[in-house]
Every structure is written in structure tokens, then in C-alpha cells.
Amino acid sequence: MTDYAAQPLPDIRLTDHHLDILEQLDASNVELEKCISMPPAVYTSEDWFEFEKRAVWDREWVCVGHHGTIPNPGDYVSITMNEDPLLVQRKDDGGVRVMSAVCQHRGHVLGEEKGNAKVFTCPFHGWSYDATGKLVSAPEMDAHVSLKELQQKYCLATLRTEVWNGFIFVNMDGRAKPLAPRLKRLGKEIENHKLAEMGGIPTVDWGPSPWNWKFMHENAIEPHHTWYLHKGPHDFAPSRLATFAEWDDLDDGAIFHPTGFLKLDGNFTAAFSCLFPVIDGLTENERKRVMFACILPNLFFGCVPDGCFYYCILPQGANAMTIRVGFVYPKSTLRMDNFDIIFKTVVTGLETLNDQDTGANTSVHRGLRSRFAPRGRYAPKEATLPQFNRWLITRYKAYAGELERQKQKSKQAA
Ligand code: FES
Ligand SMILES: [Fe+2]
Structure with missing residues (x-):
């Protein structure tokens, strides 16, 4: 038995609808100056989402949280990734x-939202599992089958896991290449934040919200809109101070870009400054910027001079998603007497921006469902979006190619 269980979703058949979308993708995978946005159905079609679950969500490293929120042995949180409820312990x-x-x-489904447990007991009929997933009790079953026999067949499947900078990732199909070697550039940019050493506070879920999971990333990772939609609360980090990294197919785990601040130690708070102590060891340049990053498909985070906020994006089909919002800080910050009071104002700052994004994202999703939905051109400050398209299209085409090859094989065998 391997130490993890891989159970890929069963393949789907490519329909005319899928093929039609696949044929339209190339125009969204060219240089920024010529690139157009993805076909609207990529954001709105439930059929396409079924394809995407297999092409992307099953095959990549999907973030289920940060280990700072489960500091002690036995601490756990639950999270549902597409249709799979999971325990992270x-x-x-x-x-x-x-x-x-x-x-x-x-x-x-076992487990409350969060807690500390040595054993997970099912409330329905009392089956219990230890922290390794082994079945340890199955009341009244011995009339038909011994516990030993049950144990040979039944356990909670353990998933393949990788932890990068404290963020916990799982890979459902068990075949993804290791993640860290594909995050070299981003890792270098944020190493002074020492995210793996940070502690966390309980996360909160915002949603479900009526737009596609990809648009959440697109909003979060393009600085163009901040000068318009977020006029006022984002002016301390104006879009003209955003810079972009060259794309690298060999180091493609993340899409990231920094936006500079007008002054040292800026932050998304009511005061537009950090309210907690700045992280020890940051350079002056790192204190004068926020580093935004998407580790696709579902982690977005922003490293600010006193900590890091992050979103785990949880799709509910093509047309809705929830974000699990978390914050990590140096442990000395979390121990401050007035942490809770100050933290409230930090959350208020982020909520202001999120309320504006909620209006925009809801509206765009309505627009993308219209027969007049655009495939628009990008502005220079949307340079991260063709990178996002490229990341997706590479995976879409790889999976479509696999399905096509399987089809040819079965034709030859017939
Ligand atoms: S479903 Fe869990 S014990 Fe019956
Ligand atoms: Fe925004």
C-alpha cells in the first residue's frame, strides 16, 4: 500500500462544445499587445468546468490552508475541495x-469545521478512525464481519501532500510534479517573509459568490483596475508602481507581481500603513511593496511588510465560488495584548476592497453570460492575465491531447 491514495476522477468524453472552446484558445495565448481574453464559456459553462476539474483541479497542487492555523498535534480543519470533504491535521x-x-x-462526512482530535467518530452510526485514517471501531458490525476484516478494506484515504512556505497543498491524482521546484522565482522574492515560521488565526469563509473561480484570481492579480475601482483605498499603492515578471515555462507554479507603496510600510488598513510590527529582516524595497501571487489553481496571497493575507478559492461549479480567507503573522505579533483590537481594523481595510471587488466580479460574471460577452484586449497593466491564460491553456490542451490519444487507441483496438 502506498502512503497516499490517488483516485483520479473518471475521464469525460470531449463534446463538440469542448472542442469548440479548445479551438478558440490560441488567441488568448499570445503576447500581451495582441492577446484577447478567454472565450466567455470558459467562465460560465458547467460542462467546461467538468473538463477543467480533470484537466486542472485533479492534476495540480491544490491549497487547503496554512499550517500556522494547526500548530499543535491533533489540531485539524476541514475543507471541501470541489466534491471532496477533507480533513487537514x-x-x-x-x-x-x-x-x-x-x-x-x-x-x-466526518469532523467539525475545526478542532483537536485523536479519533474521528462518525455521528451517524459510530464508526471511528484514528489520526492515520485507520478504522478503530465499528459498533455492532461484528454480527456480520470482524473489525479486522473491515480494517483490511476500509480507511480514510490519505492524500499526497506538499508544504511550501507553510501552505499545505494536496494533489488528487497523485501524479503532479513536485511543486517547490516550480516556485523558485516567487520563493526568492518572499523568502525574507519567512512564511513557514508564521502563526495563523482561524480562517473565515466569504461566499458563496456568483462568479467563476478564475475571475477571482484575475481580479486579484491584475493591478489595472485598482486605480479605477479602488480609487481612494488603494491610492497608497497606485497601479503605476506595479511591475511584472517575465514568464518562465520552467518555473510556472505561480503568477506574481509587486505593487510599490508611496511610502515605507504601507498596508491595506484604514491608515494605509502597517499597524503591526514590520517583519524582521525585510529589505527597504520589501517594506515598500506588496507582493501579490497566485499559486494556481486556488491560492492567492499578498505579502505585506507586517504579515501575509491569503485566499483559498473553493469553486462550486462554474458559476459560484467561496473564498477561505486567512492571515499569518510572526508569532510575536500574534502574542501582542492588543492583537485582536488592531486586527479588526486590518480586516475592515480588506473588507472595503473586497466589497468593491464583489460588485465588480458579480457584474462581470453577468456580462460574461450575455450573448454580447466580450473577448476584450488587455491594457499594459493587465500583463499578468496572458500569463494566467497560458498556464490554463497549457493544461487544457495537455488533457484534451490525452483524451484524444486514448480515443485513437481504443479505435485501433476495436
Ligand atoms: S455513515 Fe458513518 S458510521 Fe454510518
Ligand atoms: Fe480588486
Whole structure:
């Protein structure tokens, strides 16, 4: 038995609808000056989302949180990734285990939202599993089958996991290349933040919201709109101070860009400055910028001079998503007596921007569902979007190619 269980979703058949979209993608994978946005159906079609779950979500490293929120052995949080409820738990040896939360008796989901547990007991009929996922109790079943026999067949599946800078990722199909070697450039940019050493506070879920998961990233990673939509609360970090990284297909784990501040130690608070102590060891340049990053498909974060905020994006089909919002800070900051009071004003600052983004994202999604939906041209400050398209299209085409090859093979065999 491997130490993790890989269970890819069953393949789908490519329909005319899929093929039609695939044929239209190339115009969104060219240089910024000529590039146009993706076909609207990529954002609105539930059929396309079924394709995307297999092409992207099953095959990539998907973030399920930051280990700072589960500091002690036994601490766990639950999270549902597409249709899979999961438990994310700190192990006794300090590592992290991610398991399916689906009881193997009849399918009840285990675990409350968060807590500390050595054993997970199903509330439906009392089956219990230890922290490794092993079945340890199955009341009244011994009339038909021994616990030993049940144990040979039933456990909570452990998923392949990688932790990068404290962020916990799982790979559902078990075949993804390691993530860290594809995050070299971003890793260098944020190494002084020492995110792996930070502690977390309980996350909150915002949503469900009526737009596609990809548009959440697009809004978050393009600085063009900040000068218009966020006029006022974002002016301390004006879009003219945004810079962009060259794309690198060999280091393609993240899309990122910094935006500079007008003054040292800026932040998204009511005062437009950091309210907590600045992280030890940051350079002057790092204190004068926010580094935004998307580790696709579902982590977005912003490194500011006193900490880091992050969103885990959780799709509910093509037309809705929820974000799990978290913050990590140096442990000395979390121990401050007035942490809770100050933190409230930090959240208020982020909520102001999020309220503006909510209006815009809802509106764009309505526009993308119209028969008059655009495939628009990009502005210079939208330079991250062709990179995002390229990342997606590479994966879409790889999966479509695989399906096509399988089809040819079965034709030849017939
Ligand atoms: S479904 Fe969990 S014990 Fe029956
Ligand atoms: Fe925004």
C-alpha cells in the first residue's frame, strides 16, 4: 500500500462544445499587445468546468490552508475541495496529514469545521478512525464481519501532500510534479517573509459568490483596475508602481507581481500603513511593496511588510465560488495584548476592497453570460492575465491531447 491514495476522477468524453472552446484558445495565448481574453464559456459553462476539474483541479497542487492555523498535534480543519470533504491535521511528528473526511460506512462526512482530535467518530452510526485514517471501531458490525476484516478494506484515504512556505497543498491524482521546484522565482522574492515560521488565526469563509473561480484570481492579480475601482483605498499603492515578471515555462507554479507603496510600510488598513510590527529582516524595497501571487489553481496571497493575507478559492461549479480567507503573522505579533483590537481594523481595510471587488466580479460574471460577452484586449497593466491564460491553456490542451490519444487507441483496438 502506498502512503497516499490517488483516485483520479473518471475521464469525460470531449463534446463538440469542448472542442469548440479548445479551438478558440490560441488567441488568448499570445503576447500581451495582441492577446484577447478567454472565450466567455470558459467562465460560465458547467460542462467546461467538468473538463477543467480533470484537466486542472485533479492534476495540480491544490491549497487547503496554512499550517500556522494547526500548530499543535491533533489540531485539524476541514475543507471541501470541489466534491471532496477533507480533513487537514497536524501529526504527532510535526508534519501534516490530509485525509478524506468521508466515512466508509455509508458516507457521512466526518469532523467539525475545526478542532483537536485523536479519533474521528462518525455521528451517524459510530464508526471511528484514528489520526492515520485507520478504522478503530465499528459498533455492532461484528454480527456480520470482524473489525479486522473491515480494517483490511476500509480507511480514510490519505492524500499526497506538499508544504511550501507553510501552505499545505494536496494533489488528487497523485501524479503532479513536485511543486517547490516550480516556485523558485516567487520563493526568492518572499523568502525574507519567512512564511513557514508564521502563526495563523482561524480562517473565515466569504461566499458563496456568483462568479467563476478564475475571475477571482484575475481580479486579484491584475493591478489595472485598482486605480479605477479602488480609487481612494488603494491610492497608497497606485497601479503605476506595479511591475511584472517575465514568464518562465520552467518555473510556472505561480503568477506574481509587486505593487510599490508611496511610502515605507504601507498596508491595506484604514491608515494605509502597517499597524503591526514590520517583519524582521525585510529589505527597504520589501517594506515598500506588496507582493501579490497566485499559486494556481486556488491560492492567492499578498505579502505585506507586517504579515501575509491569503485566499483559498473553493469553486462550486462554474458559476459560484467561496473564498477561505486567512492571515499569518510572526508569532510575536500574534502574542501582542492588543492583537485582536488592531486586527479588526486590518480586516475592515480588506473588507472595503473586497466589497468593491464583489460588485465588480458579480457584474462581470453577468456580462460574461450575455450573448454580447466580450473577448476584450488587455491594457499594459493587465500583463499578468496572458500569463494566467497560458498556464490554463497549457493544461487544457495537455488533457484534451490525452483524451484524444486514448480515443485513437481504443479505435485501433476495436
Ligand atoms: S455513515 Fe458513518 S458510521 Fe454510518
Ligand atoms: Fe480588486
